Amino acid sequence: MARRILLLILLLELGGGAAVAAALLLAWPALGWPGAAMLGLACVVLVRLVISGNNFRMARRAGSPVPAHHALSRSGFLRMFAAEFASSMTLSSWTMLRPRTTLHVAGAGSALPLLPVLLVHGYGCNGGYWSRLAARLRREGISYLALDLEPIGAGIDDYAVQIDAALQQLCAATGQRRAVLVCHSMGGLAARAHLRAFGAARVARIITVGTPHHGTALANFGPGLNARQMQRGSPWLAELAAGEPPAARALMVSLWSHHDNIVAPQDSARLPGAANVEVSGVGHVALGSRPETVRFVLDEIARVSADFVVAETK
Numbered sequence: 001m002a003r004r005i006l007l008l009i010l011l012l013e014l015g016g017g018a019a020v021a022a023a024l025l026l027a028w029p030a031l032g033w034p035g036a037a038m039l040g041l042a043c044v045v046l047v048r049l050v051i052s053g054n055n056f057r058m059a060r061r062a063g064s065p066v067p068a069h070h071a072l073s074r075s076g077f078l079r080m081f082a083a084e085f086a087s088s089m090t091l092s093s094w095t096m097l098r099p100r101t102t103l104h105v106a107g108a109g110s111a112l113p114l115l116p117v118l119l120v121h122g123y124g125c126n127g128g129y130w131s132r133l134a135a136r137l138r139r140e141g142i143s144y145l146a147l148d149l150e151p152i153g154a155g156i157d158d159y160a161v162q163i164d165a166a167l168q169q170l171c172a173a174t175g176q177r178r179a180v181l182v183c184h185s186m187g188g189l190a191a192r193a194h195l196r197a198f199g200a201a202r203v204a205r206i207i208t209v210g211t212p213h214h215g216t217a218l219a220n221f222g223p224g225l226n227a228r229q230m231q232r233g234s235p236w237l238a239e240l241a242a243g244e245p246p247a248a249r250a251l252m253v254s255l256w257s258h259h260d261n262i263v264a265p266q267d268s269a270r271l272p273g274a275a276n277v278e279v280s281g282v283g284h285v286a287l288g289s290r291p292e293t294v295r296f297v298l299d300e301i302a303r304v305s306a307d308f309v310v311a312e313t314k
Contacts, residue, residue, distance in 0.1 A: 001152045002126040006092055017044040045089075052085050055218065056261045056283075062217035064265035070258045070280035080259060083290075084283030091285060096128035102148070104134070105173050106141045115204050115305045116143040116174045118166055122185025122210075123226060124152060129184060132289040133297065140298060145170040149190065153224025156236070159190035160197045167194075167202040178204040178308065180301050184288045185210050185262070186226060188254070192240055195248050205304045206252045207297060210260055210287045213237075214268040232268075249273030253300060255293065257282045 021040030024031055031039070072080065106114075117137060119130040127146030137144045147166045149159045163181075170179050179202060183191045188211025195203060212219070215232035222230075229236035255277045256269030262284035263269050270276050282290055 001150055002124060002148070003097055003128075005124075005152065006096055010093055010097070013044045013047075016047075017041050048089065049085065052081070052088060052261075056081065058218055059261045059264040059266070062264035064258075064267040066258045066266075066280070070278070072259065072281055076281055077259075080281050080283060080286075084261060084286045087283070087286040087289060091125070091129060095131045096126050098128065102127050102146045103169070103173060104138055104144050106138070106143045113176075113305060114140070114142050114301060115308060116145070116170050116176050116179045117301060118163070118170055118179050118181045119144055119146040120163065120181060120183040120187035120191055121147070121149065122183075122187050123222065123224075123230070125184070129288060130182075133182070133294050136294050136298065142298075142301060143170070143174045143176075145173075149187070153226060155225045156186065156190050156229050157193050157197070159226075160194040163190060163194040164198045164202075171202055178202050180204050180304055181206045182297055183208050183211065185212070185284065186230060187211070188213065189230065189237075189240070192244065192248075192252075195251070196240065196243055200248065200251060203251060204308055205300065207300055208252065208254045208269070208271070208274075209293060210256055210263055210269060210284050211254060211271075212263045212268050213254065213271045216263045216268055218262055218264055246273055253277065255279065255287070255296060257284070257287055260284045260287070 017040035020043045021036040024039055025033065025036040119127060119134065121127055121129040126148045130146050134144060134146055145166055147162065149162060167179055171177060181191045181203060183206065188206070188208030191206045191208070195206070212230055215230055215234055215237050217232055219227045219230035228234065249271065250273065252271060252274035254269055254271045254274050256263070256266065258266050258278060258280045259282060260266045260269065277296070279292065287293060
């Protein structure tokens with residue numbers, strides 16, 4: 001469903017760009033179709049830039065204080081903005097629209113048996129969000145399943161059922177008893193909901209990336225039950241936290257950015273009882289694909305896999 005919605009949005013944008021180009025051509029025939037088309041496309045990009053800029057503005061207004069050692073210069077902010085905009089454009093206009101193989105089972109040959117990985121995307125996305133990390137997992141010989149959560153506006157508890165089915169499929173395909181969950185944004189909340197409903201029998205670690213564990217002010221503007229559940233102070237978030245024992249939090253690692261443009265306040269991604277890793281200079285969408293994040297996830301998979309092997313031999 002997310003793919004169809006993104007495709008529809010892209011077609012509407014291209015249609016709007018074509019309409020602008022036609023109007024420009026009527027007003028200034030000397031432009032010619034190439035010039036008019038370029039200006040029409042520039043208008044589409046400009047609209048996207050304005051939307052992205054407004055997200056940063058709203059996130060900063062509702063944001064948490066940024067420690068001095070994480071503060072950005074003006075040039076640093078512009079680099080971050082450009083990287084976030086490029087990531088958003090690439091994912092929404094290309095990566096998440098392409099057909100993909102969601103299940104990959106690695107062959108034998110690794111000196112250390114590495115646990116399989118379940119990739120759980122966030123709000124309004126699909127499994128294509130993880131294209132860069134998935135490519136790296138393949139190169140590293142790690143099995144994975146990139147899940148598509150459907151429908152797009154469902155309650156987060158509904159996704160917990162889908163996560164459990166995906167874990168069963170992944171463990172059966174790889175012959176492993178447990179998997180590592182890597183979850184972006186809302187996906188981290190869905191993983192926590194899964195843990196509450198089904199327990200940790202198949203879960204070795206949950207790595208959340210830019211997850212609004214305590215809600216986000218920008219969820220007020222999103223459609224769907226899941227967006228309402230991610231609002232600051234929502235009863236669903238309070239119930240989720242109240243029913244979460246320390247042992248569940250100990251399974252989690254939260255990677256978050258002081259400059260997240262969707263999670264606001266940004267320290268809403270800090271989860272007490274979990275291992276919290278804070279970074280800076282990266283936006284919400286780009287957070288899941290930046291090289292440092294990919295390296296962190298790979299290192300965590302190796303560490304958890306080693307601990308799991310040791311535990312199994314005792």
